[in-house]
Amino acid sequence: METIKTDVAIIGAGGAGLRAAIALAEADPKLRIALISKVYPMRSHTCAAEGGAAGVVKPDDSFEQHFHDTVGGGDWLCDQDAVEYFIHEAPKELMQLEHWGCPWNREVDGSVAVRPFGGMKIQRTWFAADKSGFHILHTLFQTSLQFPNIQRFDEYFATDLLVDDGRCQGLTAIEIRSGQMRHFQAGAVIIAGGGASRMFPFNTNGAIKTGDGMAMAYRAGAPLKDMEFVQYHPTGLPNTGTLLTEACRGEGGVLLNKDGYRFLQDYGMGPETPLGKPELKTMELGPRDRVSQSIWHEIQKGRSVKTAWGDCVWLDMRHLGEKKINERLPFVRDISISYLGVDPVTDMVPIRPVVHYMMGGIHTDIKAATPLPGLFAAGECACVSINGANRLGSNSLVEILVFGHKAAHSALEYVRSAGPGNEAALAAQAEAAQAKLRALFLRNTGKESIAGLRKEMTDTMEEGAGIYRTQEGLEKTCNKIAELRRRYGDVALHDKTNVYNTDLLSALELGSMLDCAEAVAVGARERKESRGAHQRLDFSARDDSKYLKHSMAYYNGLEPPRIDYRDVVITTSPPGVRDYSGAKK
Amino acid sequence: MTGDRLSALQVELEILRYNPETDTEPRFQRYSVPCKNEWCILDALNYLKDHLDPTLAFRWSCHMQVCGSCGMMINGEPKLACKAFVRDYTGVIRVEPLAHFPIERDLVSVADDFMDKLKRVKPYLIPAKKRSIEEGEYRQTPAQLTRYRKYSMCINCMLCYAACPEYGLTKSKFIGPAAITLAHRYNQDSRDDGRDERQEEIATNEGVWECTFVGACSDVCPKHVDPASALQQVKIASTVDWYLEHFMSWVKK
Structure with missing residues (x-):
């Protein structure tokens, strides 16, 4: 198997991945950066975001107001230290994009224009007509082309993280055009793989949003946080x-x-x-x-x-x-x-x-670091907890920039202090990942169809884990997902061609979605309150005494995840009432 | 609004298949796909893959005409499969990978050449003087924005390359519509000062002078970017450059 040695490997080349790559390239022109994505960067789902990106820039606005809109909007499940960092960095990142050529809409005097958005008390959404995400993505992609040390691996499908000596040191990925497995040996890995809303039947997401990055981190031992919060x-x-x-x-x-x-x-x-x-x-x-x-x-x-x-x-x-x-x-x-x-x-x-969007994701701290040393995450796949129980529109396009940038700097700092890895042990892990994939590829039996399992998964997610939830419905869905994960072991692959085998990739994507779906359903079943996007008909009130906490789902093989809880960081805003009554007060 | 859009119809698709590991050359395979009247070709292909033949390979993602993945030839015309509707066709619909590109497999084309060309034209802002974040934004009036905005809408779907006869005839030597348009987009941006660097790539024989102004690029562009007009503007500007250089060399361009 070919081994590619790199300093930092980034999985995902949408907004967060590209922002991270550029930050790394700017910080050190000698750094080797591998930008790995299952699609060409311009195809990433950042392109579909329409409305805009929030950043305090106008004289009538203040950081304090953006903070309160975000924390209240998130029903007090946001980590407030992360929100504070986020809102202060937001305008700088949007300005940076302006300097890189993003065609933001303008006022008559040539300054950047802003528009109103839901849940925001002040107009602070920077926009490029109704194609804001598209322009952000293309500006980042085009800007990235000037850095020779960003080496792109377009249409490489990452399959497994390699963890040795208690730290993440690389990954394996399939080169889609040849079907060959590649071993990326990396000082650090940043996951920027996007969300997982394709686990639901009716969603705004592109076909690629199957939670591969989340599932990869989860299987490698990093917990998924607040997965029960799914935005409609x-x-x-x-x-x-x-x-x-x-x-x-x-x-x-x-x-x-x-x-x-x-x-x-x-x-x-x-x-x-x-x-x-x-x-x-x-x-x-x-x-x-x-x-x-x-x-x-x-x-x-x-x-x-x-x-x-x-x-x-x-x-x-x-x-x-x-x-x-x-x-x-x-x-x-x-x-x-x-x-x-x-x-x-x-x-x-x-x-x-x-x-539309997963508030939950790979647990990271305010530096975009996961609990697994050497592994960082940013963007929708991550949960740094600025979105809490409900993300405000126009915060996510900023999140990918702020925390993509942060992940780059944290990874760089880490790489500079980390010692060399055990190459033989990593190679052995990569071989094992290849063997596992080979077995799936070559298997001739298999009763279950990819499309069939996918339909059963999306149906049960909508039925039990949709916009309103109950204990009974969630239990049914949890059982169903557990059953589907077992049956997935018997999935049939019909395509035996190495080149561009989308049958194989669909099977892997289905595996990712099933793992993420189980974390959503179990997290929702265990959260016996209503908060933000998680609404229980049987527990209709918010319960701060028990659930002012992040849920943490730990991978547990074929068994359902172990759920643990973690305190929310409150700095200045104690939990209060969300008031959207306008002129009434 | 609802009734006729959901009525069923049986659509005959004739799809180019090519498996580089087993086929010496491409062949066509016929499928009969039950469709709804409101479906686009992409919906039909997805139905086909899920229910009739999981081995068919094609690219797609957003299903909303913005990611640029699903460009293919539909009855000989370059189209986004998510923007071509089954109700607009009669008889057998022929689906092939984009013309003028090598076939990787089935409907998947090899995009390497296009990606190289995008990079060659330096499609990023090259300012006269870099600004710090603290200095705030470059001022750009709505009128200045309008000068290049249309050219910034390209989704890199490559339909214009599949439509461009010159790109086909020159065996892909021509830099082509999308890449030149992107260079022009930055040249037209009031914040940019990199035109001279880009001209070295685009005002050449492989660049804009290869274009014979057939205009097919603009006809097929799903985003109305109008690459043909960008190319003509580049030609005019390059001609002006040439005259200034040869007859009025004391005048700064």
């Missing part, structure tokens, strides 16, 4: 799940039930604000968890709009007019027309809540 975005197209950005509401779009009534006012987010004049942090600019949950309640009350794709409510943007929609939301108009045949300029768009 309120406004997905009902058939494809395609995201219609929160900026639709930021720009003044409103949500209506079948009677044309702006129902959010019935769920603690009123009183109603004037049409086309959105007010911050209330009504349609409430946080995503609350808005999605209100839609669920409207459906229960029979006030939803019936469509062929299930119960929906209306997103009405007609009053914004064609000019504003074309200028601020051109992509939203494009995709509504092409996938649903509805033009938001002339028609209301039916929408329904859709799984």
